[in-house]
Amino acid sequence: MTDTASQPSHRSGIWLGIAAYSIWGFLPAYFKLLAHVDPVELVAHRILWSLLFLAVLLTVWRRWKTLAAALRTPRVVAILAATAALIAINWVVYIWAVLNGHVLEGSLGYYLNPLVNILLGVAILKEKLTRPQIAAVALAGIGVAILAAGAGEGLWISLTLAFTFATYGLLRKIAPVEAVEGLSIETLILTPLAFFWVMTLHAQGASGLDMGSGTTILLIVSGAVTAVPLLLFTAAAKRLPYSTLGFLQYIAPSLQFLLAVLAFGERLTTSHIVCFGLIWTALAIFAADGVRMSRVRVRAT
Numbered sequence: 001m002t003d004t005a006s007q008p009s010h011r012s013g014i015w016l017g018i019a020a021y022s023i024w025g026f027l028p029a030y031f032k033l034l035a036h037v038d039p040v041e042l043v044a045h046r047i048l049w050s051l052l053f054l055a056v057l058l059t060v061w062r063r064w065k066t067l068a069a070a071l072r073t074p075r076v077v078a079i080l081a082a083t084a085a086l087i088a089i090n091w092v093v094y095i096w097a098v099l100n101g102h103v104l105e106g107s108l109g110y111y112l113n114p115l116v117n118i119l120l121g122v123a124i125l126k127e128k129l130t131r132p133q134i135a136a137v138a139l140a141g142i143g144v145a146i147l148a149a150g151a152g153e154g155l156w157i158s159l160t161l162a163f164t165f166a167t168y169g170l171l172r173k174i175a176p177v178e179a180v181e182g183l184s185i186e187t188l189i190l191t192p193l194a195f196f197w198v199m200t201l202h203a204q205g206a207s208g209l210d211m212g213s214g215t216t217i218l219l220i221v222s223g224a225v226t227a228v229p230l231l232l233f234t235a236a237a238k239r240l241p242y243s244t245l246g247f248l249q250y251i252a253p254s255l256q257f258l259l260a261v262l263a264f265g266e267r268l269t270t271s272h273i274v275c276f277g278l279i280w281t282a283l284a285i286f287a288a289d290g291v292r293m294s295r296v297r298v299r300a301t
Contacts, residue, residue, distance in 0.1 A: 013239025017248040020232035023225075025255025028106070029263065030225060031098045034218055037208040039095040041201055042222070044194035045208065046091065049223025051191055054184045057227075067181045077185065079175045084186040086168040087230075090161060097157045103260035104272065105154035109161025110253035111144050111279060116166035117245060124170065127241050132289040136247070136282040143278030146271050169245070172234050179234035183227060247286045250279060 034042055058064050070076045097106040118137055121127040129137065148155060175182055201207040208215050237245055257276065260266040 009239045013236045014244075014248070016232045017236035017240065017245055018251060020229040020236060021249055021251035022255065023229040023232070024110075024252040026259070027225070028098045028103050028256055028259050030218075030222075031095055032264070034208070034215065034222075035099050036211065037215065037219070038201070038206075039099055040092060041197060041208055042095050042219070043088065043091045044197045045219040046222045046226040047088075047187055047190045047194040048198065049220050050227045051184075051187045051223070053223040053227050054180065054187060057180055058184060061180065063178075063180060066178065067184055070177045070181045070185060073176075076175060076177050076182075079171055080177070080182055080185045081189055083168050083171045083175070083182075084189040086164045086171070087186065088190055090164040090168065093157060093160050093164075097154075097161075101264070101266065102154050102157055103256055103264055104266050105157040106161060107253040107256040107260060108144070108147050108154075109158035110165075110249065110256065111140075111147065111275070112158055112162035113166050113253075114247055114249040115141055115144060116162050117169060117249065118247075120166060120170050121241065125173075125241075130289055130293070132285050136285040136289070139285070140250075140279050140282040143275040143282070146278070147275035149271065169233070169237055173237045179231045179238070182234060183230050187227075244290070247283060250283055254280075 031042070037045075058067060094106055094109075097103065115137065118129070122129060148158065172182060177185070198207060198209075202209055208219050236248070240248075254276075257272070261268045261272075
């Protein structure tokens with residue numbers, strides 16, 4: 001696999017990716033606390049409160065000038081308009097799935113996503129895979145195919161989540177903008193629609209803001225819960241080959257899978273068990289090959 005990053009940058013990218021996917025893995029538990037809020041309104045609040053959180057970061061880190069420069073670049077704005085639409089679709093579908101008892105289908109979507117990442121990395125970014133990595137991809141693909149065969153009517157959830165987020169990650173990787181500026185512009189693009197939706201529901205007395213202080217606090221905190229893992233993810237995407245990022249992404253659906261079965265009581269089928277075993281075998285192969293390649297890089301240095 002091609003690795004143009006320095007060793008410290010690669011290592012920091014690994015840890016940034018692990019942090020991002022771990023937070024995403026536990027998000028269903030957070031959203032379950034807001035099950036009484038309309039899924040689209042929940043996404044709107046994530047956007048609005050993320051904007052406030054990002055404004056604080058831009059001020060503390062003194063990045064307003066770089067944000068303004070990015071906004072004056074048509075190519076950057078065009079790419080981020082596309083990524084904003086993709087992430088909004090991803091959020092709405094995912095939250096709807098969580099709140100309607102389809103966490104396993106959501107988990108399958110994020111199991112599929114790394115495979116789509118790897119395919120995009122090879123096809124578009126011309127990244128190379130070693131033989132063990134090819135074997136790992138094949139094993140993971142078999143596992144996901146078995147799980148997909150038993151997904152039934154929920155397969156549309158899985159496919160939508162996989163392709164929207166894989167395309168989002170690819171575009172964010174090639175966008176010539178840093179993580180906080182990029183996420184700020186995406187949020188700015190989505191803010192008018194989000195504000196309109198929340199105000200419309202509030203005028204009708206049906207907003208989550210009318211459901212008590214506990215709900216309001218959870219909605220406000222959703223801004224940080226949304227922004228932090230996305231910032232970690234985009235920073236990791238800048239430092240890692242896309243195929244490596246794809247395999248790290250198995251952390252999130254694995255945690256979601258465990259939550260669905262152990263905490264939310266969703267039904268575990270034989271296909272889920274087989275898929276889980278094959279994917280973790282693939283991860284073990286990928287990790288072992290990563291250690292081997294790291295040693296080769298150290299010797300070369």
